[in-house]
Amino acid sequence: MRWFLTVILIFLASTGFARERVALLIGNGTYALPGMSLKNPVNDADAMEAALSRLGFEVRTLRDADQRQMRRALDWLEGAAADAEMALVFYAGHGVQVAGENYLIGTDLGAAEQSALAPASITLGEIRQTLTDSGVDIGMVVLDACRDNPFAGTGDIKAGLATAQGGAGLLVAYATDPGNVAYDGAGDNSVFTSALLENLDTPGIDVRIMFGRVRQTVIRQTEGAQIPWVEEAVLGEHQLVEGAGPSSAPTADDVADWRIAVGDGSASALQVYLDRHPGGLFEPFARRRMAELEGSFEQRFVAGPEAATVLAAVDPYSVGAALDLLGYVSARRGLVLLRAEETTATAINAAQPAADVPEDLTLAFNAWRSTQPDPAGATPDMLLRDAARLAMFLAASTAQQMRTDLKALSAVETLLDQTARDFAQLRALAPDSAEGRQIVAAAAAQIAEIETARETISRRLDDSRAYYHSLVLLSDDNFEAQTTTDLLAQSSLTRSAVPVQQRLLADAGIFVQQVSEASNRPRGSMAWLADFVRTQEG
Numbered sequence: 326m327r328w329f330l331t332v333i334l335i336f337l338a339s340t341g342f343a344r345e346r347v348a349l350l351i352g353n354g355t356y357a358l359p360g361m362s363l364k365n366p367v368n369d370a371d372a373m374e375a376a377l378s379r380l381g382f383e384v385r386t387l388r389d390a391d392q393r394q395m396r397r398a399l400d401w402l403e404g405a406a407a408d409a410e411m412a413l414v415f416y417a418g419h420g421v422q423v424a425g426e427n428y429l430i431g432t433d434l435g436a437a438e439q440s441a442l443a444p445a446s447i448t449l450g451e452i453r454q455t456l457t458d459s460g461v462d463i464g465m466v467v468l469d470a471c472r473d474n475p476f477a478g479t480g481d482i483k484a485g486l487a488t489a490q491g492g493a494g495l496l497v498a499y500a501t502d503p504g505n506v507a508y509d510g511a512g513d514n515s516v517f518t519s520a521l522l523e524n525l526d527t528p529g530i531d532v533r534i535m536f537g538r539v540r541q542t543v544i545r546q547t548e549g550a551q552i553p554w555v556e557e558a559v560l561g562e563h564q565l566v567e568g569a570g571p572s573s574a575p576t577a578d579d580v581a582d583w584r585i586a587v588g589d590g591s592a593s594a595l596q597v598y599l600d601r602h603p604g605g606l607f608e609p610f611a612r613r614r615m616a617e618l619e620g621s622f623e624q625r626f627v628a629g630p631e632a633a634t635v636l637a638a639v640d641p642y643s644v645g646a647a648l649d650l651l652g653y654v655s656a657r658r659g660l661v662l663l664r665a666e667e668t669t670a671t672a673i674n675a676a677q678p679a680a681d682v683p684e685d686l687t688l689a690f691n692a693w694r695s696t697q698p699d700p701a702g703a704t705p706d707m708l709l710r711d712a713a714r715l716a717m718f719l720a721a722s723t724a725q726q727m728r729t730d731l732k733a734l735s736a737v738e739t740l741l742d743q744t745a746r747d748f749a750q751l752r753a754l755a756p757d758s759a760e761g762r763q764i765v766a767a768a769a770a771q772i773a774e775i776e777t778a779r780e781t782i783s784r785r786l787d788d789s790r791a792y793y794h795s796l797v798l799l800s801d802d803n804f805e806a807q808t809t810t811d812l813l814a815q816s817s818l819t820r821s822a823v824p825v826q827q828r829l830l831a832d833a834g835i836f837v838q839q840v841s842e843a844s845n846r847p848r849g850s851m852a853w854l855a856d857f858v859r860t861q862e863g
Contacts, residue, residue: 345409346381347409347412348412348413349415350373351414351417352418353390354417358435358437363418370417371386372513372514373522377413379526391432391433392433399447408460409462410463412459412465413464413466415469416466416468420468431447449497453497457495462494463495465497465498466498468499469515470499493558494558495557495558496532498555503554503847517553520543523539523542526565530564531562532564533557539553540851541854549858549859552852580788581785582601583606583607585598586611596615607719632687632691642803643803644708646712646799646804647708647803648689648708650712651693651708651715693708693711709804712807713807713812714812716808718829718833719792720832720836721833723796724793727789727857728857738779741779751765790854801844805843808840835856
């Protein structure tokens with residue numbers, strides 16, 4: 326008996342490895358109600374099954390499923406995903422929102438009435454709870470489920486899907502942003518699923534970056550008409566395909582190197598950026614910051630109101646965000662560290678700060694004040710305007726990089742598609758000889774070079790997209806009121822070349838508009854990316 330139990334334990338352990346990644350795929354296209362059928366959901370589920378199987382997922386696929394079948398599949402998922410590394414639920418078909426809940430409709434829907442919805446559907450809430458209960462490291466829900474609204478004009482049922490909150494370790498990807506409708510697609514798959522399949526097996530990138538690329542692809546292909554939406558509370562990094570990818574060699578990435586420099590905050594780190602990128606996108610900001618670091622050490626005393634008194638009446642989070650963007654917060658920044666260690670009664674208003682104003686905030690605020698033309702008259706609102714102006718021009722500089730890379734990516738992908746078609750014909754026609762094999766190998770090497778170029782551009786876009794998005798959120802959260810077009814008049818941060826300066830000012834104006842619209846969009850929306858897709862020719 327003991328040997329039998331040992332065999333069973335070994336078998337269970339081995340099958341456990343097979344269940345490290347599990348996926349439940351549902352494609353509902355043929356509905357009982359006339360006029361509701363969709364052509365692509367089953368194709369989408371089939372294509373996802375093939376792709377995820379190649380990536381090592383244990384897959385269960387439902388085609389044209391009713392509610393009972395979908396509920397039984399959720400029961401399977403909870404067991405299969407128990408303590409797994411990764412679990413993914415993909416649903417393609419009709420989905421609607423009612424009172425903030427998203428219903429994924431089974432094919433057995435009996436009537437286009439709200440009362441018939443719950444008996445024929447499973448909800449996003451049920452899926453999220455199933456993944457949470459399973460204990461999976463990361464649970465992903467992908468919803469290509471808002472292609473049209475079969476309940477249009479019916480009571481409280483709204484078009485599109487609603488956002489959902491909570492769920493540590495979960496990521497929910499929607500084919501389009503809340504309340505909007507996605508395209509079913511003219512080919513065999515929907516626009517969203519096609520983009521997902523295109524990016525799913527990219528090696529060496531976190532799933533959040535992967536979905537960022539999916540969003541970018543959909544926005545490009547629909548010219549901004551469809552903007553996918555992602556909600557996530559994922560801890561750590563998770564890759565669908567491990568590895569460094571085609572672009573494993575380090576590249577001179579302007580945006581990435583700038584973020585490293587400002588994250589460090591020291592003059593030496595800024596100089597490293599300038600050495601690597603002479604004439605780079607952020608050169609004016611780096612030189613300005615270095616000058617401030619040097620000058621402020623000579624202006625330690627700040628006359629005027631105590632910093633703690635001035636800051637007591639303002640939002641410390643916004644002040645802190647502004648000081649951080651401007652380079653005055655991190656202890657690694659030599660200026661703040663030195664002041665914190667060498668504060669004296671004659672140095673920088675060293676009186677005890679108010680109880681609700683952190684001392685390091687007063688030190689950083691005084692460090693900023695010491696760089697102003699009239700330190701005694703410098704106010705928190707001036708600080709916020711200074712930060713808003715800097716965010717505006719950092720975003721405008723990043724926009725120029727994104728616009729260039731989006732155009733380059735489009736050209737490279739067109740070239741890659743044509744080269745791949747030519748390669749297929751070449752393989753069919755090449756003679757089965759040493760010379761023929763050599764020709765095919767040379768063509769394959771050329772394709773590999775193009776793929777490497779595409780990956781290099783894509784990774785640069787990942788950095789630019791994330792940085793620009795962070796600037797939109799930062800400005801919306803902390804100095805939206807100060808981010809106005811009148812700041813464009815003070816354009817000393819722009820570069821000297823007139824055409825570049827005009828483009829920079831125009832992009833700064835676009836950023837102002839995007840920040841003003843951010844409050845009316847779901848948190849984290851990347852609708853701003855559509856502006857750059859529509860203006861690639863600029």
